[in-house]
Amino acid sequence: MIELQNVAMSYGGRELLSEMTLRLMPGSFHFLTGPSGAGKTTFLKLCYAELSPSSGMLSLFDRDVRMMTRDDVAAMRQRIGVVHQDCQFLDHLSVAENIALPLSVSRRAADPKELRELLSWVGLRAQADALPPQLSGGERQRAALARAVMMSPDIILADEPTGNLDWEMSQRLLNLLIELNRMGKTVLIATHDLNLIRTAKSQVATRVLRIANQRLQLAGADL
Numbered sequence: 423m424i425e426l427q428n429v430a431m432s433y434g435g436r437e438l439l440s441e442m443t444l445r446l447m448p449g450s451f452h453f454l455t456g457p458s459g460a461g462k463t464t465f466l467k468l469c470y471a472e473l474s475p476s477s478g479m480l481s482l483f484d485r486d487v488r489m490m491t492r493d494d495v496a497a498m499r500q501r502i503g504v505v506h507q508d509c510q511f512l513d514h515l516s517v518a519e520n521i522a523l524p525l526s527v528s529r530r531a532a533d534p535k536e537l538r539e540l541l542s543w544v545g546l547r548a549q550a551d552a553l554p555p556q557l558s559g560g561e562r563q564r565a566a567l568a569r570a571v572m573m574s575p576d577i578i579l580a581d582e583p584t585g586n587l588d589w590e591m592s593q594r595l596l597n598l599l600i601e602l603n604r605m606g607k608t609v610l611i612a613t614h615d616l617n618l619i620r621t622a623k624s625q626v627a628t629r630v631l632r633i634a635n636q637r638l639q640l641a642g643a644d645l
């Protein structure tokens with residue numbers, strides 16, 4: 423699904439990530455951890471072809487990203503749902519309209535019943551017509567998750583999805599991600615939150631990747 427062979431990533435000639443080799447299999451559940459500034463967000467950006475590797479081979483859905491046209495990348499991105507760290511919304515549109523926005527990019531209208539079900543699933547039925555600034559932090563994160571799954575992607579990438587949330591809200595979001603994984607979605611979550619990783623490990627088979635010294639490693643069972 424996502425495969426890297428000896429991938430490196432540099433910014434302005436400075437190598438941030440080196441010698442990364444990894445294969446994410448369909449239906450797997452991974453965490454990505456590492457110190458602040460280690461390159462977790464950069465790694466996720468590689469995984470949805472927002473960035474191209476400086477060297478090495480990156481393939482998404484069995485296709486080498488170097489061979490993809492712009493249209494190929496756009497089509498491939500519809501299969502990847504991303505929950506960004508800052509989860510920005512268009513503040514003049516309602517929560518429901520924001521969640522349905524990915525469909526409008528491909529000039530499709532949301533099925534009202536599906537949209538209602540999605541809002542219920544993330545516990546935001548009552549906030550459907552609210553504007554994003556009226557949402558709490560936890561509600562924003564759940565709206566961001568709903569937006570990411572609107573297109574029924576095969577892969578969910580989440581960048582610090584529980585960053586500013588209390589423990590109860592973090593668990594609620596984690597449960598939604600676990601549910602998606604049980605439905606067959608491949609999940610990759612970048613997080614500093616070791617408690618979240620431990621909680622997930624007790625519920626689902628996960629692997630923990632760690633970025634250390636520019637390299638991607640498989641973390642030990644001690645986590």
Ligand SMILES: Nc1ncnc2c1ncn2[C@@H]1O[C@H](COP(=O)(O)OP(=O)(O)OP(=O)(O)O)[C@@H](O)[C@H]1O
Nearest residue numbers: 433434438456457458459460461462463464465507
């Ligand atoms: N577009 C860019 N141009 C130059 N440097 C960048 C760019 N984006 C990120 N960096 C640098 O790359 C490094 C890694 O950033 P990244 O956001 O990937 O780390 P991170 O592990 O996600 O950090 P955090 O946990 O704090 O979110 C940082 O030093 C950052 O300043």
